Amino acid sequence: MRGFFAFCVASGWLQTxxxxxxxxxxxxxxxTLPYNxxxxxxxxxxxxxxxxxxRQSPMxxxxxxxxxxxxxxxxxxxxxxxxxxxxxxxxxxGRLFLYQAKTGEPVWIPLPKLVLEALTICDDGNTHYFWSGLGKLKT
Known part of the structure; x- marks a missing residue:
């Protein structure tokens, strides 16, 4: 707002x-803290x-x-x-590879065996674990 009115003063439309x-x-x-x-x-x-x-949901x-x-x-x-x-x-x-959002630096996050086993169960031959790759992702 200050910038807009400064422009108005500089243009001679306003005195102050x-x-x-x-x-x-x-x-x-x-x-945001982690869950306790x-x-x-x-x-x-x-x-x-x-x-x-x-119960009707697939396992x-x-x-x-x-x-x-x-x-x-x-x-x-x-x-x-x-x-x-x-x-x-x-x-x-068993490390997850990402890039930091702010710096763009590569980051390796070691995942516990519990997570890796759960992801292995989800492997149904797609390139993604949870998404079919079809359609458009929304964030």
Whole structure:
């Protein structure tokens, strides 16, 4: 707003800048913390309950939901990145390869055996673990 009115003053449309005294609001950024043990226990319980409540869902769907939750918990990646994860991003040593968003630096994230086993169960021959590769991903 200050820039717009400064432009108006410079163009001779206004004598003074009425927004000159305005200050930008201060914004507190609260970091997102990982789930604590009780919260994670509830998530695992919900995954198990899903199988019981939605008995018509294929077992493969339940396994993929569990693997997706484990992957996000132990790697820290967003759901959109997890859903679009391709199998070539995990090397033979069980490390997830990514690029840092801010710096573009390559990063290797070691995944626990529990996650790797869950992802192996999800392997249905596609290049992606959770997405068919068809259609358009939305973030």
């Amino acid at each position: 800048n009425p927004a000159k005294a305005l200050k930008a609001p201060s914004v507190r950024h609260i970091p 043990a009780a919260e994670w226990e509830k998530i695992v319980w919900a995954l198990d309950a899903y199988k019981e409540i939605h 493969k769907m339940c396994q993929k939901l569990r693997a997706l939750a484990l992957l996000m918990r132990y790697s820290g990646i967003r759901i959109s990145d997890a859903v679009s994860l391709t199998q070539d991003r995990i090397d033979k040593k």
